[in-house]
Amino acid sequence: MLECEKKIKELTEKIEELVEFSKEKEVDLSFEINRLENKLKELKKEAYENLTPLDKLTLARILERPTSLDYIERIFDSFVELHGDRQYKDDPSIVAGLAKLNGMPVTVIGQQKGRNVKENIKRNFGMPSPEGYRKALRFMKQAEKFNRPIICFIDTPGAFPGMGAEERGQGEAIGKNLMEMPNLKTPIISIVIGEGGSGGALALSIGDEVWMLEHSVYSVLSPEGFASILWKDSSRVKEAASIMKITAQDLKEYGIIDKIIKEPEGGAHKNVDEMAQTIKEYLLKVPFAERKGNINEVLENRYQKYRNIGEFVE
Template identity: 50%
Template sequence: MLLDFEQPIAALEGKLHEMQKLAADSDVDVTEAVLALEAKIQNLKKETYANLTRWQRVQLSRHPERPYTLDYVSGMASTFVELHGDRTVRDDKAMVGGFAEIGGRTIMVIGQQKGHNTKQRQFRNFGMPNPEGYRKALRLMKLAEKFDKPIVTFIDTPGAFPGLEAEERGQGEAIARNLKEMFMLKVPVICVIIGEGASGGALGIGIGDRVLMLENTWYSVISPENCSTILWRSWDYKEQAAEAMKPTANDMLQAGLVDGIVKEPLGGAHTNPQQMIETLKETLLSTLAELDAIPAEERISQRIDKFSAMGVVVE
């Protein structure tokens, strides 16, 4: 899948493929021309992805070939035992979690899961958890705390499921309870936004000692499209909405709402998933080592102070 701003790059790559095919099918030496074109493509990629608009980064965050939670877990973990159910209603397939062995240590991993094709997307409810998904996540967090294991959450959702049945089963209460309980967890908690971080659906598993964002992700109370719909009664102003909202990783870091940015491969995480997985794995393990050195009570106090300071204006 090509995004509109990637078309010039694709055109040059098409020419490069034709040139390489010509060299393979004949005795014509085009080595210098190939090298020059490859350099031109690399420079164009660097220039393009270094100057993306906020809306273009939102588009990259939704690329269907980006790695999702289970892709990261399977790529990082030598073993993974998935745990199911909230012990009240059912097992929410949009929220996954379980114990994983990563870098020689056991970690509770929890995250929203989208699908790679239409059937999987329907099965995973397009990454939009119901209340039982958040209750399952909280159950797993408490289990991790019981066994003194750190928690890593992967955030990638367009929002919590907005259906009537979700509200009837207490969607708001489930998210609010998670917010309250996550502040008081005694074990280290790292939250990583790997795609979309929308509204309370993201916050329901987003309270941590360290909140990280991948380079081409977004984090906001509302999507640019819905913001455009509310303000202009049309989706046509989503680009302007994205610029006004400032939801990208750089914006969030500058505002002090996240603690760090994890760099993606040139072109986005989907262009080299294995490299992205390895980079994130190294970041998580180093961050956990840093958090291990802080006593539990001090970690909790720092966690509360960090989120309490957000949005406060001092004149």
């Protein structure tokens, strides 16, 4: 648990104790209760405005963090999930399907984590296999054919590194997505809603715009992996998280992402409905019809966007 959340929890419990005591003893403690409630409000605001990169990483990984399906069912109408890559099998760690955004047909693709151990085993902890990326590309190509905008939700610690995944062409599947997405003749918006890790996240992130929720993270690999490789010491994760510039704020400053979406006080998990509504409002502001009508310009802008990022990284 985050240190700030511990303090907030302690103060919340103190307020509840005072409220209960005042009821039992019929004592007026309203002044003290109001004072503590104001202090709690200030503490929450201060705490979540000054999170460290490691705090944000922890927040992005918590089980309570809303998943792709949480947002899909709240933002879109008539979502119909589709399955399979037509080569091997269906990958539950990626959900994909057709939906409507305020009446406009769209293709929605999201990396899906679980809520508990059973769900995480089913979803492979949000780590897609090659068939997941091939499924995603299959429906991206379908979206291009039928002129539907694509909306991707990114939330993965990385692509699954198991032997079976490697044997079935994990690197090739990710590489093909990276090669195909820049040339898809339809608008693409990618949103990092939790943890965007490595090529596993990048394979769904080559869009016209990349957005991040305020407390999400996006990185070349996990801070634990970075510390293990660079210093041979995974315990230096806090230092690694600070050096890697994984937060939405850092990435916006460097021009890697295009937009930061503010989360409810305490994080997206504190009010999923509000967070979903905020994302929906941002999506409704995107001029999809105009972009579909000027698709050659969209493709050129998409190409230049990643050329500029590549030159910056070099």
